[in-house]
Amino acid sequence: MTAEEQPASQRQRTDPYVGQYAERAVGMVASEIRALFAVAARPEIVSLAGGSPYVAALPLDGVGDMIGQLIADRGEVALQYCTAQGDAGLRERICDVMTLEEIRAHPDEIVVTVGSQQALDLLTRIFIDPGDVILAEAPSYVGALGAFASYQATVVHVAMDEDGLIPEALEEAIGRTTAAGRRAKFLYTVPNFHNPAGVTLAAGRRHRILGICQRAGLLVVEDNPYGLLGFDAEPMRALRADDGEGVVYLGTFSKTFAAGVRVGWAVAPAAIRDKLILAAESAVLCHSSFSQLTVREYLTAQPWLEQVKDFRELYRERRDATLNALETMMPPGCHWTRPGGGFYVWLRLPDGVNAKAMLPRAISSRVAYVPGTGFYADGSGGQYARLCYSLPSPDRIREGIRRLASVIETEIELRDDFGPAPGIR
Amino acid sequence: MYELDRVVVLAGGLSAEREVSLRSGHRVRDALAEAGIDAVVADADAELLTQLRADPPSAVFPVIHGASGEDGAIREVLGLLGTPYVGSVASACQMAFDKPTAKALVAAAGVTTPTSVTLPRETFHDLGAAAVIDLIIAKLGLPLYIKPSRGGSALGAGPVHDAAELPRALLSCFAYGDIALIEQFISGTEVTVGVIDLGQGPRALPAVEIVPGDGGYDYAARYTAGKTEFYVPARLPAEVAAQVARIAVATHSVLGLRDLSRTDLIVDETGTAYFLEVNVSPGMTETSTLPMALEASGQAFGSICVRLLELAAARGA
Numbered sequence: 137m138t139a140e141e142q143p144a145s146q147r148q149r150t151d152p153y154v155g156q157y158a159e160r161a162v163g164m165v166a167s168e169i170r171a172l173f174a175v176a177a178r179p180e181i182v183s184l185a186g187g188s189p190y191v192a193a194l195p196l197d198g199v200g201d202m203i204g205q206l207i208a209d210r211g212e213v214a215l216q217y218c219t220a221q222g223d224a225g226l227r228e229r230i231c232d233v234m235t236l237e238e239i240r241a242h243p244d245e246i247v248v249t250v251g252s253q254q255a256l257d258l259l260t261r262i263f264i265d266p267g268d269v270i271l272a273e274a275p276s277y278v279g280a281l282g283a284f285a286s287y288q289a290t291v292v293h294v295a296m297d298e299d300g301l302i303p304e305a306l307e308e309a310i311g312r313t314t315a316a317g318r319r320a321k322f323l324y325t326v327p328n329f330h331n332p333a334g335v336t337l338a339a340g341r342r343h344r345i346l347g348i349c350q351r352a353g354l355l356v357v358e359d360n361p362y363g364l365l366g367f368d369a370e371p372m373r374a375l376r377a378d379d380g381e382g383v384v385y386l387g388t389f390s391k392t393f394a395a396g397v398r399v400g401w402a403v404a405p406a407a408i409r410d411k412l413i414l415a416a417e418s419a420v421l422c423h424s425s426f427s428q429l430t431v432r433e434y435l436t437a438q439p440w441l442e443q444v445k446d447f448r449e450l451y452r453e454r455r456d457a458t459l460n461a462l463e464t465m466m467p468p469g470c471h472w473t474r475p476g477g478g479f480y481v482w483l484r485l486p487d488g489v490n491a492k493a494m495l496p497r498a499i500s501s502r503v504a505y506v507p508g509t510g511f512y513a514d515g516s517g518g519q520y521a522r523l524c525y526s527l528p529s530p531d532r533i534r535e536g537i538r539r540l541a542s543v544i545e546t547e548i549e550l551r552d553d554f555g556p557a558p559g560i561r
Numbered sequence: 562m563y564e565l566d567r568v569v570v571l572a573g574g575l576s577a578e579r580e581v582s583l584r585s586g587h588r589v590r591d592a593l594a595e596a597g598i599d600a601v602v603a604d605a606d607a608e609l610l611t612q613l614r615a616d617p618p619s620a621v622f623p624v625i626h627g628a629s630g631e632d633g634a635i636r637e638v639l640g641l642l643g644t645p646y647v648g649s650v651a652s653a654c655q656m657a658f659d660k661p662t663a664k665a666l667v668a669a670a671g672v673t674t675p676t677s678v679t680l681p682r683e684t685f686h687d688l689g690a691a692a693v694i695d696l697i698i699a700k701l702g703l704p705l706y707i708k709p710s711r712g713g714s715a716l717g718a719g720p721v722h723d724a725a726e727l728p729r730a731l732l733s734c735f736a737y738g739d740i741a742l743i744e745q746f747i748s749g750t751e752v753t754v755g756v757i758d759l760g761q762g763p764r765a766l767p768a769v770e771i772v773p774g775d776g777g778y779d780y781a782a783r784y785t786a787g788k789t790e791f792y793v794p795a796r797l798p799a800e801v802a803a804q805v806a807r808i809a810v811a812t813h814s815v816l817g818l819r820d821l822s823r824t825d826l827i828v829d830e831t832g833t834a835y836f837l838e839v840n841v842s843p844g845m846t847e848t849s850t851l852p853m854a855l856e857a858s859g860q861a862f863g864s865i866c867v868r869l870l871e872l873a874a875a876r877g878a
Binding site: 143145146147148149150151153154165166167168170171172174175178179180181493494495496497499500502549550553554555557 | 575576577578579580581583606682685686690714716717728729731732733735736737769770780781783784785786787788789790791792793794795796847848853857
């Protein structure tokens with residue numbers, strides 16, 4: 137049949153369930169940014185975007201042998217259900233890991249989760265009704281903001297500087313929230329080698345932050361994926377180490393072992409822990425026994441702490457390559473943080489240049505980063521970009537920053553011609 | 562009937578339309594599988610030539626959108642390899658992919674297209690953006706529609722209703738390309754018409770009417786199922802439906818296109834149809850209009866893909 141012989145027009149339904157989705161699904165739409173990230177994954181692109189660990193540095197043969205032996209010896213356990221709280225042996229090992237940050241915990245206090253992302257989801261699930269307030273650093277981890285948004289939380293950002301969260305800004309935010317007749321349910325913070333800002337909460341501020349939260353009755357959620365990946369000093373004392381009742385600590389093996397095993401954990405006061413276990417049961421019944429026993433075996437039989445040291449050296453070299461390249465290549469008007477560990481540099485672009493608007497040109501120039509807008513609940517932060525140096529080699533980092541500098545120079549010219557980019561706040 | 566021993570669906574690429582292309586490619590592969598043809602999806606990367614040389618396919622079905630897929634580059638390489646492929650030859654793609662060139666050629670054949678100007682960003686820089694913008698508005702008036710001269714999926718494209726919006730729209734446009742096509746905005750019914758040539762000459766499929774939500778037919782509206790309503794055939798008077806079909810076939814012929822194309826048009830309140838652009842590698846996703854038009858007209862998408870591959874294989878390189 138062709139155009140000359142048409143029947144009556146019919147409406148084509150590409151989704152028969154339109155109108156039936158929950159309100160929280162309204163924003164789940166195709167996006168240009170996601171389309172651009174699909175290109176960023178190609179090897180032709182120097183990706184300074186995703187926060188992926190360099191797992192190629194692991195002793196993969198040894199890990200493979202270890203997993204083979206695990207299945208041979210304990211396959212009936214590794215391939216079976218387990219409890220929602222997680223494998224008891226792994227929880228013991230986790231307690232050992234946390235002593236490096238001076239946390240003294242009992243295995244019963246720990247809930248194993250699918251990465252620390254699931255811990256964020258479960259915490260938000262048990263604390264947040266739509267519209268409830270969460271305080272979080274400005275900027276804040278995009279994955280946490282995504283979890284908060286999925287439960288329709290209201291995020292109030294709290295300013296940071298090069299020493300991390302600013303105590304006065306926290307007090308002010310608590311006061312402002314209270315004055316509005318609302319109470320924040322918790323403070324979400326990434327104190328060490330912050331994602332995306334790259335800064336660390338100064339030792340001198342830690343007690344002040346805890347004191348402010350204690351006085352306000354505000355629970356602290358301490359998310360610490362990068363704490364063992366400091367380049368220049370021993371790991372800092374965790375917030376949890378100083379307040380066992382007021383802090384929920386989230387950890388993960390994604391950065392110190394392998395992101396693919398998806399094993400994280402939460403250490404929480406007993407009442408919260410019990411609810412987390414029940415919430416985990418309803419979410420996933422239990423976590424992967426195989427992954428948990430793999431991590432347990434890795435911590436028991438492999439020189440994991442030596443591997444962490446290797447990771448630190450590797451990431452230090454890449455951090456240095458990033459900072460040197462930025463120093464020599466970035467045009468005037470750019471500013472960036474100098475992380476003492478972790479994966480990220482937070483780049484501030486010249487006034488009037490928008491990292492989100494610039495991304496298509498960057499991808500065309502074969503370099504990728506994450507625009508700052510993803511790290512603010514209100515979509516501000518357009519003047520910032522997160523650069524992640526964990527995955528590319530130092531040579532690729534230099535090449536990527538060379539390309540990025542050229543893109544920024546073009547954007548400066550466009551700004552001068554047409555005015556500030558859309559979305560600059 | 563030509564035997565299809567091995568079929569490669571070419572999808573991906575490095576443009577911003579990579580994700581869409583991969584979805585198109587997987588859908589074509591699945592439709593071919595339903596029609597009894599095993600096909601593999603391959604990316605346009607450093608492995609491709611080795612792969613095509615080592616195991617030459619009967620034919621390639623390119624569904625790479627955006628640059629390299631639609632500007633003729635990949636097809637030129639397929640020609641160098643002597644690999645048969647579905648779709649237009651490189652020289653025709655070059656003309657079709659460059660929107661101002663396609664507009665000029667189609668207009669010369671008597672088709673109405675919105676009045677426009679085409680300007681590279683250097684012109685704004687060299688002559689002063691404000692002065693050039695003033696000239697544009699004085700000449701074309703408002704509202705306008707801005708889009709990169711090359712590219713698709715509405716990336717970097719959008720309407721301008723107020724003079725103050727034009728600099729920002731140009732910035733968005735220049736993020737995706739260095740040349741802007743600035744058209745008078747025509748308000749009306751948005752339609753798209755697929756053209757298929759199965760060996761008996763190009764024939765128009767029923768027009769698909771596009772009714773986007775409040776945000777217009779932007780990227781999200783195109784690729785989020787349910788965000789846009791489609792009517793097939795378009796709710797047009799018979800004479801207008803015939804007119805848009807004629808324009809689509811004329812476009813296909815004037816530009817020397819082959820096998821398949823999709824022409825986008827807008828019909829204003831007087832019933833005048835305006836040519837907007839033509840696609841030599843139309844989207845084949847679940848929300849794309851060409852497969853929709855095929856299915857709505859009773860033609861199985863998979864069997865049409867098979868027929869196009871058979872024609873390509875029989876035609877040779």
